[in-house]
Amino acid sequence: MVFNVAIVGPGLVGGALIEQLAAHAQSAGFARLPITVVGLINSKKMALANTAYTAADLSQWQTALLGDSAQTADLTRFADTLAGLKGATAIVDCTSSDAIAALYPSWLTRGLHIVTPNKKGFSGDMSLFREIGRLSSSPLGPAVYHEATVGAGLPVLSTLNDLVRTGDRIIKIEGIFSGTLSYLFNNFSAPGATQSFSACVAEAKANGYTEPDPRDDLNGMDVARKVTILGRVAGLDIGTDTLPVENIVPEPLRAVSTADEFMQRLPEFDQHFSKLNTDALQAGSVLRYVGFVDGVGGQSSVKLARYPLDHPFASLKGSDNIIAFTTERFPNPLIIQGAGAGAAVTAFGIFSDLIKIAERYGSGLADPKF
Amino acid sequence: MVFNVAIVGPGLVGGALIEQLAAHAQSAGFARLPITVVGLINSKKMALANTAYTAADLSQWQTALLGDSAQTADLTRFADTLAGLKGATAIVDCTSSDAIAALYPSWLTRGLHIVTPNKKGFSGDMSLFREIGRLSSSPLGPAVYHEATVGAGLPVLSTLNDLVRTGDRIIKIEGIFSGTLSYLFNNFSAPGATQSFSACVAEAKANGYTEPDPRDDLNGMDVARKVTILGRVAGLDIGTDTLPVENIVPEPLRAVSTADEFMQRLPEFDQHFSKLNTDALQAGSVLRYVGFVDGVGGQSSVKLARYPLDHPFASLKGSDNIIAFTTERFPNPLIIQGAGAGAAVTAFGIFSDLIKIAERYGSGLADPKF
Incomplete structure (x- = not known):
């Protein structure tokens, strides 16, 4: 099975996430998840998956964004491509942009999962918050996780949700x-x-x-x-x-x-x-x-x-x-x-959310502790 | 979709869990999970689901165990019946028994999920721990959650697992x-x-x-x-x-x-x-x-x-x-x-684990926060 991840705004936090995913891809045994990074986009350029990029060489991703093969950023085409992939696909929004948060409903409508430390979609207009909720509340439909919006990787929202x-x-x-x-x-x-x-x-x-x-x-x-x-x-x-x-x-x-x-x-x-x-x-x-x-x-x-x-x-x-x-x-x-702040612990919060989505959507996850 | 729960050793903690599930079944809106209690067993008697017991009248369960309709306890027949049910089924082991923990492998082999505050299966023989792990590490196979074995409902093991x-x-x-x-x-x-x-x-x-x-x-x-x-x-x-x-x-x-x-x-x-x-x-x-x-x-x-x-x-x-x-x-x-102790917070840890299983196995869960 396949679990695809694409990152919008790969700065410090996105970079830390890529590092953690790369280390994970090289880990052995039960714990390894089949996570594949398939795209990066910043305000100017984007890089989309081709056969050269696999989970095993994630470090190439960041340089790819700067290289000649990078394309001009186009969020619509970016989302279109992701929505067409096999398996479950999650977009990680590492921006703090209102404009990107406003796109969540369109992404969810196409079945894309969302994980983000960006507070804007959840603390701005109540109507956007409710729309995001409505579109992610179907049991088998796309999910939205945003643990890292409060306390970075600390288990704050997961605990509140459980309560x-x-x-x-x-x-x-x-x-x-x-x-x-x-x-x-x-x-x-x-x-x-x-x-x-x-x-x-x-x-x-x-x-x-x-x-x-x-x-x-x-x-x-x-x-x-x-x-x-x-x-x-x-x-x-x-x-x-x-x-x-x-x-x-x-x-x-x-x-x-x-x-x-x-x-x-x-x-x-x-x-x-x-x-x-x-x-x-x-x-x-x-x-x-x-x-x-x-x-x-x-x-x-x-x-x-x-x-x-x-x-x-x-x-x-x-x-x-x-x-x-x-x-x-x-x-x-x-x-x-x-x-409750810092790139590594924020990336940890995002990665934990990605694992929860991978578990929910049956992407070949195994329990590491045995 | 259906998510069945059966409780082994329904004492103080099991009683608190039943109370929480009953309150939940009467709650409204997105948050309500389709959890159905289908069986209780203690060292002497057992009660298995019939049409009289639904999620809406969980309070009947405990009295049912004491009434004339209760059968003599038979863990083999109990597990057999549960394994034959439609939908996902979780056994909640509320005992602190080594003998019950030793049964986990046989339950997992039949596809039954396990949630428990019983420490014995995870702190006893390493071979049992590994066997439980092996049988619950398949991505679409049965799951084992035991948050309440350490710190009751505090998010200790979930956090450690994420790390x-x-x-x-x-x-x-x-x-x-x-x-x-x-x-x-x-x-x-x-x-x-x-x-x-x-x-x-x-x-x-x-x-x-x-x-x-x-x-x-x-x-x-x-x-x-x-x-x-x-x-x-x-x-x-x-x-x-x-x-x-x-x-x-x-x-x-x-x-x-x-x-x-x-x-x-x-x-x-x-x-x-x-x-x-x-x-x-x-x-x-x-x-x-x-x-x-x-x-x-x-x-x-x-x-x-x-x-x-x-x-x-x-x-x-x-x-x-x-x-x-x-x-x-x-x-x-x-x-x-x-x-980190007490019936209500231990039941909370169990209930949170049940929700995680319900999410992973697509039992019609909706996100409550919107």
């Missing part, structure tokens, strides 16, 4: 969903920490932990998208347009035109953040930037909140994510913690 | 796998705690957190079985017969004949435990009883160990389990924490 589908009642989901904001507040708000807020942001930026403009992290929109996805998977009708989101970019700096100017002026607000922090520490707490899904009271939000020192959120390290599910069956929350 | 199958390298797995020993040491070994060890054991016993004879918890064998399962899923050739297990039952009390006498004499050893605890606390640490899978160095073990106060194991509460996976992709470990 929901077995009839547990989701009371709340609370978490630190941004690696950037985790790193920032783990360093800034800890007993004994002395660095100013602006210095913490500058350090995070220098280490590559922030967006090019750190305001894209500090405005909370990335967390709002993740809260929206979790809420919708839990059955709530929520969206980023109505969710209360605490934007911690100081008001006067929101209209500043460049990231450089923003960074230059941020120290003007160190006293503001320092006071918030001191107040929290004096109360035996630390500051954490969290997303909160209210499963029962309609009070979902994204905000800077205080947690006591013995709370699991307070002892978080580095840029880890942490997610706590409080449910009827888990009144003491079920907690998942670990790296 | 292994996508080619991550398991460096170590470390965890508190016993709810009893978690509760005991969370209370006994904490800054400021004053209760003696024997008083902590007595309190745990009075609250129903221990086995009838607490030595069955303190000897570490339950944890050893879980470490064996995790190690084997990670590809190691380990077993409870060779694993170093620290039995914390004081030597002179191991041969004592009754649980009562053991409890009566345990205070004689309070000073021993108190010294261990004081030494740990003076070093800024607490005592925790842990299982340890060494993925690279062959030093897997079960032991009483010290953890510094800011370690996630030190701040554990109640009787929660916690499991930390350190891998090549997660050098900062991926951590899962929450209730």
Whole structure:
């Protein structure tokens, strides 16, 4: 049997996925899946399968995209070709594009499975989310998996899905969903920490932990998208347009035109953040930037909140994510913690989803553990 | 399409599963699975499907087992009947019996799927483990899922399976796998705690957190079985017969004949435990009883160990389990924490496994989240 995979937007994450698939193709024994990469496309070029590319030489794929044999990118022809292949075929969307997410319904209609870390199809228009759901809810029809949209490879959405589908009642989901904001507040708000807020942001930026403009992290929109996805998977009708989101970019700096100017002026607000922090520490707490899904009271939000020192959120390290599910069956929350960003762990989330599709569609999967 | 479920040993866990399946059968919309309970068997009696029992009146099942229509238990005839049914059929083994686990190969040979919280088939003879694996490794053949053998409903084995199958390298797995020993040491070994060890054991016993004879918890064998399962899923050739297990039952009390006498004499050893605890606390640490899978160095073990106060194991509460996976992709470990024992969460783990089988075998499953 055959399980085909095609990658849209093969950058860092797509590259890590190709590496993992290549290592897998060279592995031995029961565990090996018959996964074949059959296409890559970026905004300019595309490469489609020919006999030269097999699962055994995946490294050729990325160079193929740059070589003379690459064709001009044409998403319609790309999808047409994939839909015509034998076996099950999954498109992996590694972009963060609204325009690509808008194509999912057309792909599903042609029987193509979708796996993606792209949040846009699940946190944007409710109508698109519902359309994607409708088209992937037939038992033998195409599937959509998007584990890596929240917490990268951490088993967050699979766990939430299991809870929901077995009839547990989701009371709340609370978490630190941004690696950037985790790193920032783990360093800034800890007993004994002395660095100013602006210095913490500058350090995070220098280490590559922030967006090019750190305001894209500090405005909370990335967390709002993740809260929206979790809420919708839990059955709530929520969206980023109505969710209360605490934007911690100081008001006067929101209209500043460049990231450089923003960074230059941020120290003007160190006293503001320092006071918030001191107040929290004096109360035996630390500051954490969290997303909160209210499963029962309609009070979902994204905000800077205080947690006591013995709370699991307070002892978080580095840029880890942490997610706590409080449910009827888990009144003491079920907690998942670990790296929630990075190419290797995001690719891991995608690969795990691909395996689930391979299992569901009987593509010759064997159990590796025996 | 039809997905049949039969339960062997329907006690507390089986009862909770039946409750969850009954609630599910009455739920509406996309999420509802076509699961039908078709049989129950205990050590004395059995009830097999007839037209009176449908998914809509699962509560009848348990009384049916006690009523006049119940037949004398006959596992051979039970399995024969199940193997003759249309659609996919899964046996849920809710016993902790070696003898039942030894039947798995015969069930698999007949195409019956298996879901179980029973550790015996996966932590006993390596030959049985391998035979179960061989018979469930064909892509379209029967499947075996046993999430609830470690950490009940916590997504421990599914996560480990995902890591292994996508080619991550398991460096170590470390965890508190016993709810009893978690509760005991969370209370006994904490800054400021004053209760003696024997008083902590007595309190745990009075609250129903221990086995009838607490030595069955303190000897570490339950944890050893879980470490064996995790190690084997990670590809190691380990077993409870060779694993170093620290039995914390004081030597002179191991041969004592009754649980009562053991409890009566345990205070004689309070000073021993108190010294261990004081030494740990003076070093800024607490005592925790842990299982340890060494993925690279062959030093897997079960032991009483010290953890510094800011370690996630030190701040554990109640009787929660916690499991930390350190891998090549997660050098900062991926951590899962929450209730790892109890009927409702164990049934949740079983139900999640049943859904995975239903998905793989195309039994009319729809995605609930849209």
